[in-house]
Amino acid sequence: MSSLPPIADLDLRRATLCQILHWLASGRVQPGRLAEVYLAAIERLNPRLNAYISVSPALTREQAQGAEHRRRDGVIGRLDGVPIAVKDNFDLAGWPTSSGLPGPVRPAEHDAHVVARLRASGAVLTGKTNMDEGALGAVTNNPHFGATHNPYRHGYTAGGSSGGAAAAVAAGLAVAAIGSDSLGSIRIPASYCGVFALKPTQGEISTRGMTAAARRLDSVGLLARSVDDLTVLLQVLAGYDAEDPRSRRRRVALSPPDWEPGKLRCGMLPNLPALGVQQDVLDVFEAALAKLDRELGERRTVDFDDWQFPRSRRAGFLLMEAEMLGTFAAQLADNEHPVSPQFRRLLDYAARKTAADYADADRVLDAAALKMRRLFAQIDVLVTPTTPQAAFALDGPVPDNQGDLTSFANLAGCPAVSIPMGTLPNGLPIGMQLIGARGSDLRLLELAAVWSATLDAAPEYPGMRDAL
Secondary structure (H helix, E strand, C coil), X not given: CCCCCCCCHHHHHHCCHHHHHHHHHXXXXXXXXXXXXXHHHHHHHHHHHCCEEECCHHHHHHHHXXXXXXXXHCCCCCCCCCEXXXXXXXXXXXXXXXXXXXXXXXXXXXXXXXXXXXXXXXXXXXXXXXXXXXXXXXXXXXXXXXXXXXXXXXXXXXXXXXXXXXXXXXXXXXXXXXXXXXXXXXXXXXXXXXXXXXXXXXXXXXXXXXXXXCCCCCEEEEEECCHHHXXXXXXXXXXXXXXXXXXXXXCCCCCCCXXXXXXXXXXXXXXXXXXXXXHHHHHHHHHXXXXXXXXXXXXXXXXXXXXXXXXXXXXXXXXXXXXXXXHXXXXXXXXXXXXXXXXXHHHHHHHCCCHHHHHHHHHHHHHHHHHHHHHHHHCCEXXXXXXXXXXXXXXXXXXXXXXXXXXXXXXXXXXXXXXXXXXXXXXXXXXXXXXXXXXXXXXXXXXXHHHHHHHCCCCCCCCCHHHC
């Protein structure tokens, strides 16, 4: 048992996953106390933030008690005792999986693959987080479960569709969180909430037990308060799953970091304002690049004249909407618990399209794969702002280009990381995105770690300073 003074509750809530693991290993904090700190924060702050839609303090305490027993007996998992949140489109045995839709849902009989891995690692699951209806959006202003508010500005969006997960991490209501990313649903809220996010190479983490948005686009996504935390989570959760048809069977381990700083080739898009990037975001991005001048290596402007960002993002949405017609057929037919008019309109749009329209949209994925091959023959990493804008008011207009810069990684199956790169004049955080070739997840994370250390731009955790 450590003889050092106890760690303050606020310090436990602002710490990274790696710091929490160190304190647990050294005995400075016990899983039971850690769980109580996070449960108390959820009870106090979630009514205003609405990051979680479902929690079970009794089950959380039971898991923490199990972690204490394992730590005392000396047989522990990699994440033993760490509080982690899960987006509500993943199955947790005994919990309903609403996927942001209304109506009664039978509790899941089995854990999703990623949830089973978390449990096997000893993680303490804190609850299920809010999301956009059916994961079809990037605002998390859910008509059935309410809006999730940005921890740094009440009344502003946390992004989506994994907005609840990102807000929980930023506000110190979870050490890390698991979400999904189909066109940017992890990275958009990470950018808006000032946290770190990874969308792995498609298939690196099994999506079995996750409600599909579009299976050819879907990835499990990770949210945390440091790049090192993302690396730990990836190593725990990645691996081949024979029951997932898109799971990657790697003949070798994930490629280890082998960047040569003097030979690094960083790709830059030629005209960000033409892609809708707002001037205040562009100013922060250019300031971040200037600060990273020595770390960027050789900068190359890449040719994207053959890639229409809005068109490709719309093609991805059509694939999602078309697949959801089948995934949510029962909910669409439930007149007693109707989906929102907006959600129905989006899916009705897909219902009016032809098979040829779907095939045209599907061809965009092939074009993205070819574009990816040509691109990463010339560069090692593509660097962009994560989002064209920062968080905006929940009661205002919703930009239609939120996913323009994030969608390429999903369409091409690439890994992508979002790190905080600074704050706008209004005080809201904004992210930088790094995209790499398929399989370069660990290389990308190492580069992101070096850059984030240089930028030192993450906001102070936890958010919601007026309600701590």
